[in-house]
Amino acid sequence: xxxxxxxxxxxxxxxxxxxxxxxxxxxxxxxxxxxxxxxxxxxxxxxxxxxxxxxxxxxxxxxxxxxxxxxxxxxxxxxxxxxxxxxxxxxxxxxxxxxxxxxxxxxxxxxxxxxxxxxxxxxxxxxxxxxxxxxxxxxxxxxxxxxxxxxxxxxxxxxxxxxxxxxxxxxxxxxxxxxxxxxxxxxxxxxxxxxxxxxxxxxxxxxxxxxxxxxxxxxxxxxxxxxxxxxxxxxxxxxxxxxxxxxxxxxxxxxxxxxxxxxxxxxxxxxxxxxxxxxxxxxxxxxxxxxxxxxxxxxxxxxxxxxxxxxxxxxxxxxxxxxxxxxx
Amino acid sequence: xxxxxxxxxxxxxxxxxxxxxxxxxxxxxxxxxxxxxxxxxxxxxxxxxxxxxxxxxxxxxxxxxxxxxxxxxxxxxxxxxxxxxxxxxxxxxxxxxxxxxxxxxxxxxxxxxxxxxxxxxxxxxxxxxxxxxxxxxxxxxxxxxxxxxxxxxxxxxxxxxxxxxxxxxxxxxxxxxxxxxxxxxxxxxxxxxxxxxxxxxxxxxxxxxxxxxxxxxxxxxxxxxxxxxxxxxxxxxxxxxxxxxxxxxxxxxxxxxxxxxxxxxxxxxxxxxxxxxxxxxxxxxxxx
Numbered sequence: 001x002x003x004x005x006x007x008x009x010x011x012x013x014x015x016x017x018x019x020x021x022x023x024x025x026x027x028x029x030x031x032x033x034x035x036x037x038x039x040x041x042x043x044x045x046x047x048x049x050x051x052x053x054x055x056x057x058x059x060x061x062x063x064x065x066x067x068x069x070x071x072x073x074x075x076x077x078x079x080x081x082x083x084x085x086x087x088x089x090x091x092x093x094x095x096x097x098x099x100x101x102x103x104x105x106x107x108x109x110x111x112x113x114x115x116x117x118x119x120x121x122x123x124x125x126x127x128x129x130x131x132x133x134x135x136x137x138x139x140x141x142x143x144x145x146x147x148x149x150x151x152x153x154x155x156x157x158x159x160x161x162x163x164x165x166x167x168x169x170x171x172x173x174x175x176x177x178x179x180x181x182x183x184x185x186x187x188x189x190x191x192x193x194x195x196x197x198x199x200x201x202x203x204x205x206x207x208x209x210x211x212x213x214x215x216x217x218x219x220x221x222x223x224x225x226x227x228x229x230x231x232x233x234x235x236x237x238x239x240x241x242x243x244x245x246x247x248x249x250x251x252x253x254x255x256x257x258x259x260x261x262x263x264x265x266x267x268x269x270x271x272x273x274x275x276x277x278x279x280x281x282x283x284x285x286x287x288x289x290x291x292x293x294x295x296x297x298x299x300x301x302x303x304x305x306x307x308x309x310x311x312x313x314x315x316x317x318x319x320x321x322x323x324x325x326x327x328x
Numbered sequence: 329x330x331x332x333x334x335x336x337x338x339x340x341x342x343x344x345x346x347x348x349x350x351x352x353x354x355x356x357x358x359x360x361x362x363x364x365x366x367x368x369x370x371x372x373x374x375x376x377x378x379x380x381x382x383x384x385x386x387x388x389x390x391x392x393x394x395x396x397x398x399x400x401x402x403x404x405x406x407x408x409x410x411x412x413x414x415x416x417x418x419x420x421x422x423x424x425x426x427x428x429x430x431x432x433x434x435x436x437x438x439x440x441x442x443x444x445x446x447x448x449x450x451x452x453x454x455x456x457x458x459x460x461x462x463x464x465x466x467x468x469x470x471x472x473x474x475x476x477x478x479x480x481x482x483x484x485x486x487x488x489x490x491x492x493x494x495x496x497x498x499x500x501x502x503x504x505x506x507x508x509x510x511x512x513x514x515x516x517x518x519x520x521x522x523x524x525x526x527x528x529x530x531x532x533x534x535x536x537x538x539x540x541x542x543x544x545x546x547x548x549x550x551x552x553x554x555x556x557x558x559x560x561x562x563x564x565x566x567x568x569x570x571x572x573x574x575x576x577x578x579x580x581x582x583x584x585x586x587x588x589x590x591x592x593x594x595x596x597x598x599x600x601x602x603x604x605x606x607x608x609x610x611x612x613x614x615x616x
Contacts, residue, residue: 018453025462033469144604148542148596150549153568153589160577160585171577266460270550274572284461288468288555300465304457311456 003319011315015308022304026297027074031067083301084294088287094298098283102302104174105279108195109261109268112202116264117257119203120210125246127211128218140215143208151267155201155274162197169197172276198275202267209260217249224248251322257314261307269303353605359598363591367411374405378562388583395583397567398574406562407587413563414595417478417548422541424483425490429540430526430533432487433494438502438521448495455488460550467556474558478551482544490536497532501525531610538603542596549592564588 077084083094123143127136146154163171176182176190221227222245230244269281276282280299287295349357366373375393376382381400388395394403432451436444463481467473473481501507502525510520526533551557552565559566567588571577576584 014453018456021453022457025457026465029466030469033466033471144600145593145597148546148600149593150546150553150565150568150589150596152550152553152572153585153592156568156572156577156585157589160582164577164580262456262458265458266550269458269460269464270553273554284464285554288464291468293469296465296468300461303461307458308456 003316007319008316011312015312015315018308019305022301022308023075023078024071026301027071030293030297078301083298086287086292086295088290088292088295094294097295098280098298098302101278101280101283102306104277105265105268105272105281105303106306108198108202108272108277108279109264111195112199112206112268113257113261113264115199116203116207117210120207121214121246121250123207124211124214125218125241125249128215128222128249129241129245131219136215139211143211146204147208149205151201151205152270152274154205155198155271158197158201159274170194172274174277174279194275194277198268198271198277201271201274202264205267206260206264209263210257213252214249217252218245221245221249254314254318254321261310265303265307349602350605350609352601353609356598356601356603356605359594360602363411363595363598364415366408367415370409370412374402374408376402376405378402378406378409380405385579385581387581394587395581397570397576397581397584398579403567403584403587406567407564407591409562410564410567410588411591411595413475413552413561413565414545414548414592417475417482417563418541418545418595421479421482421486421544421548422537424479425487425540425544426533426537428483429487429490429536430494432491434498434521434526434529436491437495437498438517438525448492451488451491454485455492459485459488460547463547463551464554464556467551467554472558473551473556475561478548478557482547482551486540486543486547490540493536494529494532497529498525501528531606531613535603535607535610538599538606542599542603545592545596545599564592 081095083098086092086094086097089097120143123135123139127133127139130136159171163169170176170193172194174191174194175187176194182190227240227244230240235244268279269284271277272279272281273285280303284296284299286292287299379401382392382396382402384396384398384400386392386396386400392402392404394407396402397406432447436447436451463485466481467477470477506528507520507524510524515524548557548563549565549568552563553569553572555569557563557566559569565588568585571581571584571588
């Protein structure tokens with residue numbers, strides 16, 4: 001399978017443009033909302049001598065009040081992977097702290113997405129195949145029920161019931177408190193045990209979208225002419241469902257997978273807080289509480305870049321599933 | 329009757345005018361109405377002021393139907409008064425998003441050209457960026473976030489899906505006979521969009537509007553939970569935020585955690601039911 005240059009250029013260009021837009025929003029929004037970051041930093045570090053303010057002002061490139069100049073400097077720093085210095089963990093760079101948190105969020109979002117997708121697809125497929133049957137009715141109503149439930153409340157209830165009352169799972173954090181002396185298997189088992197509740201809360205609330213998309217796509221495909229033909233040829237129901245209908249219905253819902261990522265990331269941000277799961281969401285929450293502005297900005301940008309990267313990856317996989325895309 | 333009525337290939341579907349809502353739709357309306365009444369008559373329903381204090385951490389009793397929180401505030405009274413924030417912020421932010429989404433979808437679907445193409449590319453770009461994260465940085469940098477700011481932030485960022493959905497419907501509407509007829513009669517594009525196309529996509533607009541309101545209710549609760557809101561305003565989200573930070577889970581205070589969450593979910597579910605019913609009826613009307 002070879003990608004056409006045009007498809008590749010279009011997708012990469014779109015990804016870069018999105019990151020640029022996010023970075024620009026990240027630059028503009030705080031300035032539009034008012035406030036002097038250098039002064040805030042200087043006063044919060046408790047070293048508010050005029051010399052410190054001047055030094056920090058220079059360090060953050062704020063000595064020149066011209067936004068154009070600051071913007072140029074900001075982009076230049078970004079290209080070099082510099083997201084600024086955290087107020088709270090001064091003088092640690094924001095990027096160091098966030099890069100340590102990123103794998104946790106990625107693991108959470110990725111496993112939740114894969115599982116909710118698999119569940120949603122399966123239920124959507126069966127539901128459409130036996131439209132109005134019990135799987136269809138129960139699946140759709142449960143999915144919508146969970147759709148209306150706030151992520152963080154579901155997470156709190158899971159902690160309350162399965163960690164506090166029943167004690168089946170840990171109350172929070174991503175790993176056992178002492179990880180020294182653990183064998184790799186124990187480490188993995190610990191990580192899984194800590195991950196089950198957060199992932200479950202995300203899966204429960206995000207399955208509805210996949211289910212409905214797959215169901216609708218299946219219904220469309222099932223009424224197509226070639227399904228009629230396949231049925232007339234006397235193909236077995238099993239092969240009709242999987243080799244014909246599901247395969248065709250999956251393609252459009254793959255696009256749905258990409259667009260749902262942003263939502264799952266939003267959910268993960270809130271869920272991490274409930275579980276004290278040390279990802280970007282928890283870092284953002286702590287940054288909000290301690291007014292650590294560079295951290296908030298950095299976290300937003302990192303989430304945006306992660307989602308864009310995942311989208312680009314999906315865009316590159318898509319032609320492998322449906323070769324027609326690159327031929328256009 | 330309008331002069332070009334006889335030129336129609338088919339009667340324009342009027343999804344809403346045809347029949348009443350189904351059982352699910354009415355159930356949704358009932359839920360929404362119940363919460364609206366709760367918000368309006370909060371003063372009469374609640375036994376106490378939401379900020380009056382009693383003994384802390386009390387389980388439910390006849391004096392305090394849903395117990396008290398760690399400040400000793402009556403949870404039932406807080407839940408009742410909290411409905412106001414969800415109703416006002418969810419409703420108004422949803423309406424704001426609905427107006428923007430409908431306008432963008434209508435124009436981008438009806439008008440062809442580089443402008444609407446760029447507009448939709450922009451919508452696609454924005455869809456990729458996690459909206460909640462964007463709201464967090466806006467909210468975090470504002471000196472203070474009241475209900476007005478929440479409405480603006482949520483409203484300004486929740487219309488993207490709606491715009492796409494309405495656009496694709498408008499794109500198929502504009503190929504229909506009645507639009508061609510209206511054009512021949514000499515109506516301007518603006519008139520066709522507002523007086524011909526818009527009435528025909530009303531069910532799609534309503535279904536989307538209802539979904540946007542659902543999302544706005546949930547997002548508002550999330551923002552309050554994250555501390556981006558006025559903590560002095562009693563809302564279901566801020567109640568849960570406080571319950572979480574003050575360790576209601578470790579205290580086993582289920583009466584403080586369960587009711588606000590159930591209210592958010594039930595209120596949002598009311599809108600989901602209504603939206604699904606409208607959409608179902610519209611789809612069935614189109615098929616038949």
